[in-house]
Amino acid sequence: xxxxxxxxxxxxxxxxxxxxxxxxxxxxxxxxxxxxxxxxxxxxxxxxxxxxxxxxxxxxxxxxxxxxxxxxxxxxxxxxxxxxxxxxxxxxxxxxxxxxxxxxxxxxxxxxxxxxxxxxxxxxxxx
Amino acid sequence: xxxxxxxxxxxxxxxxxxxxxxxxxxxxxxxxxxxxxxxxxxxxxxxxxxxxxxxxxxxxxxxxxxxxxxxxxxxxxxxxxxxxxxxxxxxxxxxxxxxxxxxxxxxxxxxxxxxxxxxxxxxxxxxxxxxxxxxxxxxxxxxxxxxxxxxxxxxxxxxxxxxxxxxxxxxxxxxxxxxxxxxxxxxxx
Numbered sequence: 403x404x405x406x407x408x409x410x411x412x413x414x415x416x417x418x419x420x421x422x423x424x425x426x427x428x429x430x431x432x433x434x435x436x437x438x439x440x441x442x443x444x445x446x447x448x449x450x451x452x453x454x455x456x457x458x459x460x461x462x463x464x465x466x467x468x469x470x471x472x473x474x475x476x477x478x479x480x481x482x483x484x485x486x487x488x489x490x491x492x493x494x495x496x497x498x499x500x501x502x503x504x505x506x507x508x509x510x511x512x513x514x515x516x517x518x519x520x521x522x523x524x525x526x527x528x529x
Numbered sequence: 530x531x532x533x534x535x536x537x538x539x540x541x542x543x544x545x546x547x548x549x550x551x552x553x554x555x556x557x558x559x560x561x562x563x564x565x566x567x568x569x570x571x572x573x574x575x576x577x578x579x580x581x582x583x584x585x586x587x588x589x590x591x592x593x594x595x596x597x598x599x600x601x602x603x604x605x606x607x608x609x610x611x612x613x614x615x616x617x618x619x620x621x622x623x624x625x626x627x628x629x630x631x632x633x634x635x636x637x638x639x640x641x642x643x644x645x646x647x648x649x650x651x652x653x654x655x656x657x658x659x660x661x662x663x664x665x666x667x668x669x670x671x672x673x674x675x676x677x678x679x680x681x682x683x684x685x686x687x688x689x690x691x692x693x694x695x696x697x698x699x700x701x702x703x704x705x706x707x708x709x710x711x712x713x714x715x716x717x718x
Contacts, residue, residue, distance in 0.1 A: 460643035465699050472677045473670050479648050479702045486640055513711065516662050523666070 410446030413439040414521050421514055427507050433514045434488040440517035441485035444478055444524045451528060477524035484517050582609060586616045589633040591652075598636040598649065601700070607683055607690060608697035611676065612651060615703060618675045619653055623668065623705070630655025630708075651703045654712030665705050672703045 417439040426432050449456075449463050452470075460482065468475035582602050584590075592598055602608055616632055623630065631654050638647040659665045680698040684691060706712030 459645055460640065461646040464646065468699055472673045476669060476673045476702060479650075480704060482640070482646070482648070483637060483650075483704075486637075490639070490641070509710075516711075519662060520666065 407450075410443055410450065411525055413443035413446070414518070414525060417443065417514075417518055417521070421511070421518060426511060430507060430510065433507065433510045436514040437481075437484045437488035437517045440514075440521040441478075441481040444481055444521050447525055447528060448474065448478065471527075474524055474528055477520045481517060481520055481524075484513060583612060583616075583634065586613060587632045587634055587651075589631070590635070591633055592635040592637070594636040594638065598634070601636075601649075605693050605697055607687075607693045608649075608700065610683070611679055611697045611701055612649075614679045615651060615672060615676055615701070619651070619672060619703070622671065623653065623655075626658050626668065628656040628658070630657075647700065648702050649700045651701065652712060653703065653705045654708050655705075656708055657705075665707075669703060669705050672705075676701065676703065 417436045420426065420432050420436050420439075423429075423432060445460065445463060448467050449458055452463070452466050454463060454466065464475060464478055464482070467478055582599070590598065602612075612634070619632065633652045633654065635650045635652060636647060637650055638644070640646050657665065659668065676698070680694060683694045687694065704712075
Protein backbone atom coordinates (compact mmCIF):
# COMPACT_ATOMS: atom_id res chain seq x y z
CA UNK A 403 0.00 0.00 0.00
CA UNK A 404 1.30 3.46 -0.89
CA UNK A 405 1.51 5.88 1.96
CA UNK A 406 0.22 9.24 0.77
CA UNK A 407 -1.05 12.37 2.37
CA UNK A 408 -4.76 12.51 3.15
CA UNK A 409 -6.47 15.29 1.19
CA UNK A 410 -8.31 17.36 3.85
CA UNK A 411 -10.89 18.53 1.31
CA UNK A 412 -12.36 15.05 1.79
CA UNK A 413 -13.73 16.29 5.12
CA UNK A 414 -15.97 18.67 3.20
CA UNK A 415 -17.15 15.81 0.95
CA UNK A 416 -18.02 13.87 4.10
CA UNK A 417 -19.91 16.86 5.53
CA UNK A 418 -21.88 17.20 2.28
CA UNK A 419 -22.83 13.52 2.39
CA UNK A 420 -23.81 13.74 6.06
CA UNK A 421 -26.04 16.75 5.65
CA UNK A 422 -28.22 14.86 3.15
CA UNK A 423 -28.72 11.81 5.36
CA UNK A 424 -32.41 11.19 5.91
CA UNK A 425 -32.19 11.01 9.67
CA UNK A 426 -30.08 14.11 10.19
CA UNK A 427 -32.89 15.98 11.94
CA UNK A 428 -32.98 13.21 14.55
CA UNK A 429 -29.27 13.24 15.08
CA UNK A 430 -27.73 16.38 16.48
CA UNK A 431 -24.32 14.73 16.66
CA UNK A 432 -24.36 14.57 12.86
CA UNK A 433 -25.20 18.25 12.59
CA UNK A 434 -22.42 19.18 14.99
CA UNK A 435 -20.00 16.96 13.13
CA UNK A 436 -20.88 18.61 9.81
CA UNK A 437 -19.93 21.99 11.30
CA UNK A 438 -16.74 20.62 12.76
CA UNK A 439 -15.65 18.88 9.53
CA UNK A 440 -16.33 22.00 7.44
CA UNK A 441 -13.96 24.02 9.59
CA UNK A 442 -11.23 21.40 9.55
CA UNK A 443 -11.53 20.87 5.79
CA UNK A 444 -10.83 24.56 5.23
CA UNK A 445 -8.30 24.99 8.04
CA UNK A 446 -6.23 22.01 6.90
CA UNK A 447 -6.39 22.85 3.19
CA UNK A 448 -5.19 26.37 3.97
CA UNK A 449 -2.46 25.13 6.29
CA UNK A 450 -1.19 22.74 3.63
CA UNK A 451 -1.35 25.35 0.87
CA UNK A 452 0.68 27.72 3.02
CA UNK A 453 3.22 24.97 3.67
CA UNK A 454 2.88 25.33 7.44
CA UNK A 455 3.89 22.47 9.72
CA UNK A 456 1.31 20.16 11.31
CA UNK A 457 1.70 21.67 14.76
CA UNK A 458 0.84 25.20 13.57
CA UNK A 459 -1.72 26.86 15.81
CA UNK A 460 -5.17 27.95 14.63
CA UNK A 461 -4.22 31.55 15.25
CA UNK A 462 -1.07 31.36 13.16
CA UNK A 463 -2.87 29.74 10.23
CA UNK A 464 -5.61 32.37 10.47
CA UNK A 465 -3.06 35.21 10.48
CA UNK A 466 -1.13 33.80 7.55
CA UNK A 467 -4.33 33.41 5.54
CA UNK A 468 -5.43 36.92 6.44
CA UNK A 469 -2.05 38.31 5.41
CA UNK A 470 -2.60 36.87 1.93
CA UNK A 471 -6.35 37.06 1.42
CA UNK A 472 -8.82 38.68 3.77
CA UNK A 473 -11.79 37.04 2.07
CA UNK A 474 -10.51 33.54 2.76
CA UNK A 475 -9.68 34.54 6.33
CA UNK A 476 -13.22 35.84 6.76
CA UNK A 477 -14.64 32.46 5.75
CA UNK A 478 -12.25 30.75 8.12
CA UNK A 479 -13.15 32.87 11.13
CA UNK A 480 -16.90 32.31 10.70
CA UNK A 481 -16.30 28.58 10.42
CA UNK A 482 -14.07 28.74 13.51
CA UNK A 483 -16.90 30.25 15.54
CA UNK A 484 -19.44 27.71 14.32
CA UNK A 485 -17.02 24.84 14.95
CA UNK A 486 -16.33 26.09 18.46
CA UNK A 487 -20.07 26.19 19.18
CA UNK A 488 -20.57 22.71 17.73
CA UNK A 489 -17.70 21.21 19.70
CA UNK A 490 -18.00 22.87 23.09
CA UNK A 491 -21.45 24.33 23.66
CA UNK A 492 -23.81 21.50 24.46
CA UNK A 493 -26.97 23.53 24.95
CA UNK A 494 -26.94 24.85 21.40
CA UNK A 495 -24.11 24.70 18.90
CA UNK A 496 -25.21 27.41 16.54
CA UNK A 497 -25.12 30.72 18.33
CA UNK A 498 -22.43 32.89 16.85
CA UNK A 499 -20.92 33.87 20.16
CA UNK A 500 -21.60 30.69 22.04
CA UNK A 501 -24.49 32.17 23.99
CA UNK A 502 -27.41 29.79 24.21
CA UNK A 503 -30.71 30.63 22.56
CA UNK A 504 -33.70 28.51 21.59
CA UNK A 505 -32.58 25.06 20.69
CA UNK A 506 -34.20 23.90 17.44
CA UNK A 507 -32.62 21.16 15.40
CA UNK A 508 -33.99 22.48 12.09
CA UNK A 509 -32.36 25.81 12.90
CA UNK A 510 -29.08 24.04 13.56
CA UNK A 511 -29.32 22.14 10.30
CA UNK A 512 -29.71 25.43 8.49
CA UNK A 513 -26.45 26.62 10.06
CA UNK A 514 -24.70 23.38 9.16
CA UNK A 515 -25.76 23.94 5.54
CA UNK A 516 -24.36 27.46 5.75
CA UNK A 517 -21.07 26.04 6.98
CA UNK A 518 -21.02 23.89 3.85
CA UNK A 519 -21.71 26.95 1.65
CA UNK A 520 -18.87 28.84 3.30
CA UNK A 521 -16.46 25.92 3.12
CA UNK A 522 -17.29 25.32 -0.57
CA UNK A 523 -16.62 28.97 -1.35
CA UNK A 524 -13.42 28.97 0.67
CA UNK A 525 -12.01 25.90 -1.02
CA UNK A 526 -13.04 26.88 -4.54
CA UNK A 527 -11.54 30.36 -4.13
CA UNK A 528 -8.36 29.03 -2.57
CA UNK A 529 -7.44 27.09 -5.70
CA UNK B 530 -1.86 56.41 40.61
CA UNK B 531 -5.13 56.14 42.47
CA UNK B 532 -4.74 59.70 43.68
CA UNK B 533 -4.70 61.19 40.22
CA UNK B 534 -7.19 58.77 38.73
CA UNK B 535 -10.32 60.57 39.88
CA UNK B 536 -9.27 63.87 38.33
CA UNK B 537 -8.61 62.18 35.04
CA UNK B 538 -11.91 60.39 35.16
CA UNK B 539 -13.60 63.77 35.49
CA UNK B 540 -11.60 65.05 32.52
CA UNK B 541 -12.70 62.12 30.44
CA UNK B 542 -16.28 62.49 31.59
CA UNK B 543 -16.39 66.11 30.56
CA UNK B 544 -15.05 65.08 27.16
CA UNK B 545 -17.79 62.47 26.88
CA UNK B 546 -20.44 65.00 27.86
CA UNK B 547 -19.13 67.44 25.31
CA UNK B 548 -19.12 64.72 22.70
CA UNK B 549 -22.77 63.90 23.29
CA UNK B 550 -23.73 67.43 22.28
CA UNK B 551 -22.30 66.91 18.83
CA UNK B 552 -24.60 65.21 16.32
CA UNK B 553 -23.40 61.71 15.44
CA UNK B 554 -21.73 61.42 12.07
CA UNK B 555 -18.82 59.79 10.33
CA UNK B 556 -15.69 60.14 12.44
CA UNK B 557 -12.42 61.16 10.96
CA UNK B 558 -9.18 59.48 11.86
CA UNK B 559 -8.00 62.50 13.83
CA UNK B 560 -11.14 62.49 15.97
CA UNK B 561 -10.91 58.83 16.75
CA UNK B 562 -7.36 59.03 18.08
CA UNK B 563 -8.08 61.94 20.42
CA UNK B 564 -7.42 59.87 23.54
CA UNK B 565 -6.41 61.56 26.77
CA UNK B 566 -3.57 59.94 28.65
CA UNK B 567 -4.77 57.92 31.60
CA UNK B 568 -3.03 56.48 34.56
CA UNK B 569 -5.92 54.61 36.17
CA UNK B 570 -6.62 50.95 35.53
CA UNK B 571 -8.98 49.89 32.80
CA UNK B 572 -11.45 48.41 35.28
CA UNK B 573 -11.67 51.70 37.18
CA UNK B 574 -12.37 53.57 34.01
CA UNK B 575 -14.43 51.00 32.22
CA UNK B 576 -17.86 52.62 32.50
CA UNK B 577 -16.43 55.87 31.21
CA UNK B 578 -14.38 54.25 28.51
CA UNK B 579 -17.23 52.12 27.30
CA UNK B 580 -19.12 55.27 26.57
CA UNK B 581 -16.15 57.16 25.30
CA UNK B 582 -14.61 54.56 23.04
CA UNK B 583 -17.31 53.20 20.80
CA UNK B 584 -20.64 53.16 22.59
CA UNK B 585 -21.82 56.16 20.62
CA UNK B 586 -21.61 53.97 17.55
CA UNK B 587 -22.59 50.47 18.61
CA UNK B 588 -25.55 48.99 20.41
CA UNK B 589 -23.88 46.45 22.61
CA UNK B 590 -20.63 45.03 23.83
CA UNK B 591 -21.59 41.47 24.39
CA UNK B 592 -18.66 39.48 25.59
CA UNK B 593 -17.50 37.62 28.61
CA UNK B 594 -14.14 39.27 28.00
CA UNK B 595 -15.16 42.87 28.42
CA UNK B 596 -12.07 43.83 30.41
CA UNK B 597 -9.78 42.29 27.85
CA UNK B 598 -11.66 43.91 24.99
CA UNK B 599 -11.50 47.32 26.61
CA UNK B 600 -7.86 47.02 27.51
CA UNK B 601 -7.01 46.22 23.89
CA UNK B 602 -9.18 49.10 22.69
CA UNK B 603 -7.52 51.37 25.21
CA UNK B 604 -3.94 50.59 24.27
CA UNK B 605 -4.40 50.30 20.51
CA UNK B 606 -5.85 53.41 18.91
CA UNK B 607 -5.68 51.78 15.48
CA UNK B 608 -8.16 49.19 16.66
CA UNK B 609 -10.55 51.99 17.54
CA UNK B 610 -9.93 53.68 14.20
CA UNK B 611 -10.47 50.49 12.27
CA UNK B 612 -13.69 49.70 14.10
CA UNK B 613 -15.00 53.21 13.63
CA UNK B 614 -14.10 53.25 9.94
CA UNK B 615 -15.70 49.87 9.38
CA UNK B 616 -18.84 50.89 11.30
CA UNK B 617 -19.15 54.01 9.13
CA UNK B 618 -18.77 51.89 6.02
CA UNK B 619 -21.30 49.32 7.21
CA UNK B 620 -23.85 52.00 8.01
CA UNK B 621 -23.47 53.63 4.59
CA UNK B 622 -23.28 50.42 2.58
CA UNK B 623 -25.99 48.43 4.29
CA UNK B 624 -28.64 50.98 5.13
CA UNK B 625 -30.51 50.29 1.91
CA UNK B 626 -30.29 46.54 2.40
CA UNK B 627 -32.03 46.43 5.76
CA UNK B 628 -35.30 47.31 7.39
CA UNK B 629 -33.24 47.89 10.51
CA UNK B 630 -30.02 46.65 12.04
CA UNK B 631 -27.94 46.87 15.17
CA UNK B 632 -24.19 46.79 15.54
CA UNK B 633 -22.39 45.10 18.39
CA UNK B 634 -18.89 44.05 19.34
CA UNK B 635 -17.77 40.81 20.88
CA UNK B 636 -14.37 39.41 21.73
CA UNK B 637 -14.32 35.67 21.01
CA UNK B 638 -11.82 33.20 22.36
CA UNK B 639 -12.29 30.04 24.44
CA UNK B 640 -10.90 27.53 22.01
CA UNK B 641 -9.18 24.83 24.06
CA UNK B 642 -7.43 23.71 20.90
CA UNK B 643 -5.76 27.09 20.64
CA UNK B 644 -5.97 29.37 23.66
CA UNK B 645 -4.13 32.06 21.69
CA UNK B 646 -6.83 32.37 19.04
CA UNK B 647 -9.11 35.34 19.49
CA UNK B 648 -11.24 37.43 17.18
CA UNK B 649 -13.07 40.67 17.78
CA UNK B 650 -16.30 40.36 15.86
CA UNK B 651 -18.18 43.38 14.71
CA UNK B 652 -21.61 41.85 14.58
CA UNK B 653 -24.25 43.47 12.43
CA UNK B 654 -27.66 42.01 13.21
CA UNK B 655 -30.75 42.98 11.31
CA UNK B 656 -33.77 42.31 9.19
CA UNK B 657 -32.25 42.23 5.73
CA UNK B 658 -33.60 42.45 2.23
CA UNK B 659 -31.02 39.86 1.16
CA UNK B 660 -32.78 36.83 -0.27
CA UNK B 661 -30.30 34.24 0.89
CA UNK B 662 -27.20 33.66 2.92
CA UNK B 663 -24.88 33.93 -0.08
CA UNK B 664 -25.97 37.52 -0.63
CA UNK B 665 -25.14 38.24 2.98
CA UNK B 666 -21.75 36.58 2.51
CA UNK B 667 -21.13 38.82 -0.51
CA UNK B 668 -21.92 41.84 1.66
CA UNK B 669 -19.47 40.55 4.27
CA UNK B 670 -16.77 40.18 1.61
CA UNK B 671 -17.29 43.84 0.67
CA UNK B 672 -16.78 44.91 4.28
CA UNK B 673 -13.72 42.68 4.71
CA UNK B 674 -12.16 44.17 1.56
CA UNK B 675 -12.82 47.67 2.85
CA UNK B 676 -11.13 46.72 6.11
CA UNK B 677 -8.06 45.62 4.17
CA UNK B 678 -7.97 48.91 2.26
CA UNK B 679 -8.12 50.85 5.54
CA UNK B 680 -5.27 48.79 6.96
CA UNK B 681 -3.14 49.58 3.89
CA UNK B 682 -3.98 53.26 4.23
CA UNK B 683 -2.98 53.29 7.93
CA UNK B 684 0.29 51.55 7.05
CA UNK B 685 1.01 54.14 4.37
CA UNK B 686 0.32 57.04 6.73
CA UNK B 687 1.88 55.58 9.88
CA UNK B 688 4.57 53.09 8.85
CA UNK B 689 6.17 53.21 12.31
CA UNK B 690 2.98 51.87 13.89
CA UNK B 691 2.98 48.69 11.82
CA UNK B 692 2.72 46.33 14.81
CA UNK B 693 -0.34 48.08 16.26
CA UNK B 694 -1.98 48.34 12.85
CA UNK B 695 -1.40 44.66 12.14
CA UNK B 696 -2.65 43.66 15.58
CA UNK B 697 -5.89 45.54 14.92
CA UNK B 698 -6.23 44.08 11.44
CA UNK B 699 -5.65 40.50 12.57
CA UNK B 700 -8.07 40.85 15.46
CA UNK B 701 -11.11 42.30 13.76
CA UNK B 702 -13.66 40.46 11.72
CA UNK B 703 -17.16 41.32 10.59
CA UNK B 704 -20.21 39.11 10.60
CA UNK B 705 -23.57 40.09 9.14
CA UNK B 706 -26.20 38.07 10.92
CA UNK B 707 -29.93 37.84 10.87
CA UNK B 708 -31.97 38.88 13.85
CA UNK B 709 -33.46 35.90 15.69
CA UNK B 710 -31.45 33.60 13.50
CA UNK B 711 -27.70 33.71 13.89
CA UNK B 712 -27.53 36.86 16.01
CA UNK B 713 -28.90 37.88 19.31
CA UNK B 714 -30.09 41.44 19.47
CA UNK B 715 -29.78 43.17 22.80
CA UNK B 716 -31.55 46.30 23.89
CA UNK B 717 -29.80 49.46 22.86
CA UNK B 718 -27.70 50.72 25.71
